[in-house]
Amino acid sequence: MKKLKVIAAGLGYGLLERQKATEMAGLKFYSASSVFPAVTCTAQGTVRTGLPPAEHGMISNGWWSETLRKPLFWEQSAKLVKGPRVWADRRAAGAKVGMFFFQQSLGEEVDALISPAPIHKHGGGMIMSCYTQPTGMSGLLEKVCGKFPLWRYWGPLASPKVGRMCLKWFEEMTSAVELDEAYLYLPTLDYAAQKYGPGSSADNAAFREFRSQLEGLADLCQRRGCELSVAGDYEITPVTEEPVVPNVILRREGLFAVRSVGGMAYPDFYQSTAFAMCDHEFCVLYGPEASKASELLLATGDYERPADQTGNQTILLAKPGSWCDYAWWTDRREAPDFASHVDIHNKPGYDPRELFFFNRGFVRGTHGRACAIAQSQKGS
Numbered sequence: 001m002k003k004l005k006v007i008a009a010g011l012g013y014g015l016l017e018r019q020k021a022t023e024m025a026g027l028k029f030y031s032a033s034s035v036f037p038a039v040t041c042t043a044q045g046t047v048r049t050g051l052p053p054a055e056h057g058m059i060s061n062g063w064w065s066e067t068l069r070k071p072l073f074w075e076q077s078a079k080l081v082k083g084p085r086v087w088a089d090r091r092a093a094g095a096k097v098g099m100f101f102f103q104q105s106l107g108e109e110v111d112a113l114i115s116p117a118p119i120h121k122h123g124g125g126m127i128m129s130c131y132t133q134p135t136g137m138s139g140l141l142e143k144v145c146g147k148f149p150l151w152r153y154w155g156p157l158a159s160p161k162v163g164r165m166c167l168k169w170f171e172e173m174t175s176a177v178e179l180d181e182a183y184l185y186l187p188t189l190d191y192a193a194q195k196y197g198p199g200s201s202a203d204n205a206a207f208r209e210f211r212s213q214l215e216g217l218a219d220l221c222q223r224r225g226c227e228l229s230v231a232g233d234y235e236i237t238p239v240t241e242e243p244v245v246p247n248v249i250l251r252r253e254g255l256f257a258v259r260s261v262g263g264m265a266y267p268d269f270y271q272s273t274a275f276a277m278c279d280h281e282f283c284v285l286y287g288p289e290a291s292k293a294s295e296l297l298l299a300t301g302d303y304e305r306p307a308d309q310t311g312n313q314t315i316l317l318a319k320p321g322s323w324c325d326y327a328w329w330t331d332r333r334e335a336p337d338f339a340s341h342v343d344i345h346n347k348p349g350y351d352p353r354e355l356f357f358f359n360r361g362f363v364r365g366t367h368g369r370a371c372a373i374a375q376s377q378k379g380s
Contacts, residue, residue, distance in 0.1 A: 001174060001226040003181040006217065007047055007102075008210065009040065010189035012235025013372040018199065019207050025218040027230060027376040034234055036308055036370040037282050037315070039350075041103045043233035044185065048102075049083040054311030057082045058104065060279040061350055064286050069269045071277045071286075071348040076115065076131075078108035085109065087181065098182040100170050106131055112177040114141075114169055116150055126150075130169070137173060144172050153187065155342045156357045158195075160206040163188035163213045171220060188213055193236040195355045197364030232373035236365040240321035243363070244302045246276035246283050247328035250293055256328055265334040267348060276316075278324035278349035281368030282306070285314040307370070323366040326351060 013031040016022045022029050035046045035053055037060060045051075045058035053059045058081055062073040081104050087097045091109070098112035099105050105115045110133070117131035128150045132138040142148070145168040152162040163186050170184055192206040214230065221228040250256035255274035258265040269275060274293035276283040285293050294314050297303045303316040318324050326349025329335055338346045342354045352366070353359040 001098075001179050001182050001221075001224060003227045004217075004221055004229070005047070005181070005183045006214075006228070006230045007044065007183070007185045008189060008214075008230060008232050008374075009185070009187045010193055010234060010236045010367070011210075011230070011232025011374045013232075013374045014235055015189070015198070015207070016374050019204075021207075021211065022374075024211055025214040025230075026222075027214075027218070027228070029230075029374045029376055031372045032231070032375040034232075034371045034373045036306060036310065037279065037368050038234035038371050038373075039280055039368055040233060044102050045081045045104070047183065047231075048081060048085055050086050051083045052310075054313075055083060059310045059313055059315075060277065060282075060284055061103075062277050062279060062284075062348070064277060064284070071269075071275075072345070073347060073350065074103065074344045076104060076106040076117065078104055078106060080104050090180070095180040096178060098174065098177065098179045100173070100182065101166055101185040101187070102183065103185075112137075112173055112179060112182075114173060116148070116153055118150055132173070134177065137176070140176065141169050141172055145169055154344070155354055158191040158355060160188045160192060160209040163210065167213060167217060184217075186210070186213065190236075191355060193365040194352050194363060195361070195365070197238050198236050199238075200364070203365075229376050231375040234367040235371040235373060236367050237369075237371075238321065239323060239362075239364050239366050241319065243323050243325035244318045245325045245327055245330075246278065246293075246297050246303070246316070247326065248330060249296060249300065250274050250276060251328045253296055255287070255289055255293055255296075258328060263333060264336050265329050266336050267328065275348075276324070276326075278326040279368065280350060280352070280366050281323050282315055282317050283324040285316065290314045317369060323352070323363065323368075324349075 041058045041061045042053045045056040049056045062071050096111040099110045100114045113133035115131045119127040130148050151157045152159045188210040192202040196202040257268040257271040259268045273289040274287040340359050352363045
């Protein structure tokens, strides 16, 4: 490799200042502006295209399909990210490019790829697996590094140490496949700050783990003569208030429709005239009465308009210190069957409570607002 670009989850500049670590692993970091909304898929889309979210289309971690009339979260097709890739001209001239652990990367026009891609079993549970390109590399990586621990990547058992396995798989892949440049996503800092809060003992331990991983990566790049650059995607901030529940209000006002199945309330997107797709600190309003929904929510005093909207979409922010819960029920008996466990593809909204067993816990860190991210001075 000649160049490696690392995107680190939750690497805000404020975090580095608190940790007195604006210089580490041979890199000096400075403050840069995040994209808005400041979430994973949105930031990664901009890294890959150089375009703002309104142009590349990933304005959240979810995607609304007007044709299907439903929101889809964490879909993996690279076709969801619109626009030419920043490496397209270099690759057309013969450069080899790799992408590792990015969302919306399956089918991407690169020469090497790793992405978590478990197989969901018919009777429940899943087969832990990653998708690799070239095809067949997953078998070699499992033989050399061990099976990738997806249960450490998300859910109640998520751990900052999963970054170690990301680096092992990355190192082995890039040893086997010759690349000119690569893009690597590290989720190391994401879990503890959301679950226990920024500045907690668990968050501090996660930062020490991240620093160790980054130093190992810097050493690898030095041995390979590779230029390393690192950037964050968002800053995780403390949660000090209860979450807001926009869909509870929209349901009460007759805009969000549900259907009762076995005593549980499931969303009816065909008859709903407004729906809030919730994602961390913000929600995106869809439906013919999205404007009316926006005014209803703003009137409660629990929401605010962001300084910059994203294209033609109606986006609202939860009040500072809070976050947007996707729930449309207040009686737990109405909760759909997917509400109490990890089910990232069926839930029509991001659910940070999946970090807790049975989804019961108080979320202490969130993100989404435009913020100051950390970016190294070396590299492009």
